Amino acid sequence: MAAEAILLRRSHGATALQAPVPLEAYRGDGGYEGLEKALSMEPGDVIEEVKASGLRGRGGAGFPAGVKWGFIPKETDQPKYLVCNADESEPGTFKDRLLMETDPHQLIEGCAICCYAVGAHICYIYIRGEYVRQAEILETAIREAYDAGVLGDNVLKSGFKLDMRVHRGAGAYICGEETGMLESLEGKRGQPRVKPPFPAIIGAFGAPTVINNVETLCNVPHVMTRGAQWFSDVGTDERNTGPKLYCISGHVERPGVYEFPIGVTLDELLEAAGGVLGGKALKAFIPGGASAALLGAEHSHLPMDFDSLAKVGSMLGSAAVVVMDETTCLVRAVQRLAKFFAHESCGQCTPCREGTNWSQLVLGRIERGEGRPEDPDLLLRMTANMSGTALCALADACVGPVRSLVQNFRPEIEEHLAAGRCPHPYRPVFEETA
Amino acid sequence: MPETEVAAAELPEEVAGAIDELRRHYPTAEALLLPALHFAQKHWGGWLPEEAILAVAAELDLAPAKVLGVVTFYDLFHQSPIGRHRVRVCTNLSCALRGGQEILESVKRHLGVGENEVSADGRCSVAEFECLGACEQAPMMMVDDEYHPRLTPQSAAEILEGLD
DSSP states (O other): OOOOOSTTTTSOSSSOOSOOOOHHHHHHTTTTHHHHHHHTSOHHHHHHHHHHHTOBOSSSSOOBHHHHHHTSOSSOSSOOEEEEEEOOOSTTOOHHHHHHHHOHHHHHHHHHHHHHHHTOOEEEEEEOTTOHHHHHHHHHHHHHHHHTTSSBSSGGGSSOOBEEEEEEOOSOGGGGSHHHHHHHHTTSOOOOOOSSSOTTTSOGGGSOEEEEEHHHHHHHHHHHHHOHHHHHHSEEETTEESEEEEEEEESBSSOEEEEEETTOBHHHHHHHTTSBGGGOOEEEEESSSTTSOOEEGGGTTSBOSHHHHHHTTOOOTTOEEEEEETTOOHHHHHHHHHHHHHHHOOSOSHHHHHHHHHHHHHHHHHHHTOOOTTHHHHHHHHHHHHTTOSSSSHHHHHHHHHHHHHHHHHHHHHHHHHHTSOSSOOOOOHHHHO | OOSOOOOOOOOOHHHHHHHHHHHTTSSSSGGGHHHHHHHHHHHTTSSOOHHHHHHHHHHHTOOHHHHHHHHHHOTTOOSSOOOSEEEEEEOSHHHHTTTHHHHHHHHHHHHTOOTTOBOTTSSEEEEEESOOSOGGGOSOEEETTEEEOSOOHHHHHHHHHTOO
């Protein structure tokens, strides 16, 4: 599959650790032309262009971005807001960090186009608290944009006014959930809200609000400059359009962020990333972040798009691929994820608060060799009671890996139960990483 | 917070000034709480003593209990002193697959501390941390605000030795 760099065209290589592209270089490379074009159009036409592109949200849920923008009421006396979700906190996911630290103006331009389209005059980029340097990079780029007249009272001399702020979180995965993020932005504990009402109607500070992920917004300038048709031609079909950033980590030779049209297979991605670490065989992989169901090596040829992965019970999610080789204990791997979700549950909803912790406890005892014969079915019953029973998707996020472990890799659990110990001793890989 | 008579400290001028500068960008004072706590924590040496929490509450006209509720919710706010350097080792899945747990254990052994403890010389506090968003650099840790990628127990020890 051809892989023209679009989102990463100014980011050199699959990993970051490079100086961010300054405004002058960004403009020299065609940057802010998408914003200029948008400002020459009616806001409603910008929304229609984004709808026509088929761009779906890159934060995990895959909701069409233009449709979301279209939900913002046009006639209202209230202010409108854009909140950019830069609270990337899902294990395996680091693409937004790369976008922000290498090419911050691409994000600022996407935010500005969105604000113009929906009539928002304030944009908050809510960034996870741990991304200290990335917040500083964004703040520097935003200052550059103000100084150049790209932001402020008269955006590119169009008369459109836009204020943009970086707002730092303080270390809570749940704030990546859109209503938890709004609560946090408002200065509260980041506990998700009951929906409806949806943020498009009652969002930040009680006003209509668009919430989009960093990668989603980074796509928007390209939709504007190259057109909806070009964008929708990239991808596997009309429901899976545009370029996509795939993070790959774990047991892989060259972990990093790789750009492909949506629908790349794991085999192709692994080839780009140098294959499984140390030439070992692939045992399992997570195709879409920590909340996606684990798949076995037999699915490595599947297109990793929204629909193909859903058909096999998993999901594209944040397209964060975690690779596990033949030596990996999958019980231990999933227990680590369940521990994460237990730690990050906000505690509002009982099925999530109790279920995430119970999951990690049961998996922990299986891993220690103290599992009970009924444990696999217990895990299935627990996850059935967690699914769809909480205010937000965190409980379901835990269900993804836990249930798939039982459904797709039950023999591995049975092996633990039969042996009374873990059959896969831990093998650190320092020799490869030294 | 225990029921003790703790007077609210005056917010230092630079903290109050930074909060004031933000006011025009937010429609409510409460929205300034996270930025204010970040400013205050930096001023108070990396943690939030009671007087700092009370001072922020007073500045934003919020109930201290409300501020405390927020402080306790978020991992990056601390209610007890930390070391001069904050060491956070990621042990989540991508790092775990490449030895993150062993890095944590070796760091703790090297500094002679347990989880969330401060080393005897006050230099470092160590914490196991959930995903730090640098999975391609696994196993990794953050020391203060800096990433340290692709660690081995030896390289982690060398980094710690290089701290003041």
